[in-house]
Amino acid sequence: MPDEEPDGRGRRRRAGKTGRRASRRGDADGGAPEGGGLFGGGDDAGGRSKRRGSSSEEHSSDPEARARGICLRLLTLAPRTRAQLAEALRKKEIPEEVAERVLERYSEVGLIDDQAFAAAWVSSRHHGRGLARRALAQELRHRGVEEETVKEAVEQLDPDEEVETARRLVARKLRSTSGADPRVRTRKLVGMLARKGYSAGLAFRIVKEALEAEGEETEGAEGGYLDSL
The missing domain is CATH 1.10.10 (Arc Repressor Mutant, subunit A)
Structure with missing residues (x-):
């Protein structure tokens, strides 16, 4: 049972309740989001400290300090390419020679x-x-x-890994197309792979394998897909 303490009016209250409420408010207001990931928005106390420092630099009258602040803030949020940072500095009207100097320095130390x-x-x-x-x-x-x-x-x-990934994608989508005409299924599945960057030849081969493994007749399905392009 949680410890209790007098509240000064004869009643007793639970100790630590306010602390728990404050903790919950802290989670809602400043806590790091779950699952930040490599390209997500995960953060920690060190990141917040860097952002505070970079924020003050962003409002500096010194263009180089502003450029540093802008870059540090963006890099704290997520990895960025040099071109992305250069574009951000351009939009903030940082002089080109100043931007180049800051970007070059950050490249040298490995921040970019x-x-x-x-x-x-x-x-x-x-x-x-x-x-x-x-x-x-x-x-x-x-x-x-x-x-x-x-x-x-x-x-x-690895090309073999790419093929296996394509097979997994098709297997995951296969059930949602069951009952449809083979040509329709082929078109949907091959189209899904094409949108993810797989070549038409590879996509059709993977889809044909999956449908035939189900006992589906795929004769003429390729022509139906090609006709829809």
């Missing part, structure tokens, strides 16, 4: 590392979303990663 970003992005998005190399490369290019770095990152994904 597009190679590490790209490698982590490929691993996270493939295992989390089932994306194939083509889709992953497109996402990295969209974030300003240089082509050579993109190529190196997506090549770390």
Whole structure:
């Protein structure tokens, strides 16, 4: 039973109740979200402290201090590419030469590392979303990663692993298409894989294998899919 203590008017109250309420308020107001993940918004006391420091720098009259504050705040929230940070500084009207100096310094000390970003992005998005190399490369290019770095990152994904991921995606979706015409099922399943960056040839082969394993007749299904493109 929780300890009790007098409240000064003859009644007794539970000790620590206020503390528990304050703790709950703290969780609601400043607690870190669950499941922040590599590219999520997870945070800790150190991150909040860095943000407070970067926030004061963002309002500095010194452009270089402002640039540092902007970069630190964004990097605390989630990993960023150099191009993303450069764009953020441009929008804040940081002079180009100042932005370049800050970005170069942060690259030198490892706060900006597009190679590490790209490698982590490929691993996270493939295992989390089932994306194939083509889709992953497109996402990295969209974030300003240089082509050579993109190529190196997506090549770390083993082709056999990519095929197995495609099979798992189809197996997960298969039941929701049961009862439909084979051509309709093929179109839906191949389309799902195509949206995740798998080639049409690989996607159709995986879908055909899955449907035939169910005893589904797939003769002519490929033509039906190709006709819908």
